[in-house]
Amino acid sequence: MRTLPDFEALAVFVRVVEQRSFSAAASDLKVSKATVSKAIHRLEARLGARLFNRTSRRLALTEAGSRLLERARQMVAEGEAAENEIMAESAQPRGLVRLASPMSFGLIEVAPVLPDFLKQYPGVSLDLHMSDETIDLVGMGFDIALRIAALPDSSLLARRLRPVARHLVAAPAYLEGRGRPTHPSHLADHACLGYAYLPTPETWRFMNRAGEEVSVRPAGPLRANNAESLLPALEAGLGVAVQPDFIIRDCLAAGRLEVLMPEWSPPPVALHLVAPPGGPRPARVSALMDFLAARLSEPVSPARN
Template sequence: MHLPDFEAWAIFAAAARLGSFTAVSQELAISKPTVSKAITRLEESLGTVLFHRTSRKISLSTVGKVLLPYARAIALDGEAAMEAARDTAHLLRGQVRLAAPLSFGLSHLAPVLADFMCAYPEILVDVQLSDAHVDLIEESFDLAIRIADLPDSSLRVIRLRKMQAHFIASPDYLKRRGMPKQPEELVDHDCFIYSNQGTLEIWHVKGPDGQKIAVRPKCRFQSNNGDIMLPGLIAGRGIGYLPDFLCQDAIDRGDLQTFMPGWGFGEIALNLVMPPSPHRPARVNALIDFLKQRLS
């Protein structure tokens, strides 16, 4: 019985992520021939080609794409084992990569991360803020914050808390145009549409008793970010549907008013999402525990 070539598997994962043997040699501080030999060694042991090579770039073969998740799992488990061996409770170090929605990241996550960095001065935090859905494994994120009703997947999910969302408009708009009582009435109103919520042409609105109604909204404003909708909504230019962390302050001030209580696009929650491997570096677990404590 031959032991797996763990080094070659880890180098294969790095090469797939970086797209270049040169980049791998620079990141891992090993020679380019060492990288090339490791990939060749792995290909020979498997009896297949993992990369298509040209003078300019490398690209994964069909078999390489199939085997890549296993290589990433091997690399992550090895890193976690090394971290567990050398980390102590009072000295955690290294980088954590975190993805989060833009508006929530600026308003709620930023102060939490500032406190985290004070508590763990040796941990480097790389935060990427975007409302777009990111592939944690493909883009090498340690974890992500997602505000959604998450579908079943291989990713690990920690649900932090339920979040509320509301249909909202300014009092002036509702006085001028009338307050919708049922989803069917939304077709007569100017709608602000969040473009990352799925099908834009049809709103599938769910009621308090589980009923579902399909509505074709009239789009007045469309964006992949909720914050940018607020000034237009407050100015009375239309109606929108936003989570409470974005609109609650404006509601409390009286700038916006909720309507159609109980109706919405389904339950949403604040979630931490991680790659499927159960083994994580101690520094990642430290951030997860910190976020659970502060954001739950």
């Protein structure tokens, strides 16, 4: 099996020639003189030729060293050029970023801010994927995802942006006909509109300020895999539902929906920005993460008529 060239030793060799001494090369490279000497001895042993004639006052190239120098300089120059090119690309945001977001949150809060990002970073393009299903970032090749959850331990890197309040809500017309529940146990007598991607869709959990927890099994005429799609049925007075604040804020402000059992809340969740683990991220990914963190850490205000 062929071995790779000793690129490090070749680069050290070039620096010794340029600095005209082992000591000066070591100082320039910020390593010990012994490290430089070992690299040159290793290269000479590999090549089977002496590269320098050494005296107490002078360092001169041998014939073999002179022949090697031009090729070694080309190699170092090409390496430096390649590094500089990649570092320049990394420093200037450029290229495609794949972003995943929950559907309704993506439509309501993410999509409206993306034009500002694209104006700020014209060299970056975005692939926005919206779905309430939890996707495999690594397996599906996404750079970033926004998730609303109580995140379990995982290998993903997560940044918590803000809490997301969830409320039990219903329309005034529903409450006039069916009454107002004041305790989670009362929901057994109510039509419950369900969201399929709750952590436990078959069970609704509520907690009060005293730490008491109550679980109920909801039943009703509709369940959907997108929470916003429940709004028409809610506003039509067909039932009650647990909804996140960003979906119902306008309905609450307009009086089309009301919060029920305010002393009882579903378990807390938060908006997180998650990314696969790994080394330094491309500048385009870091730029989008910082932008989203700045713009989404505070909820938007309700729309005003």
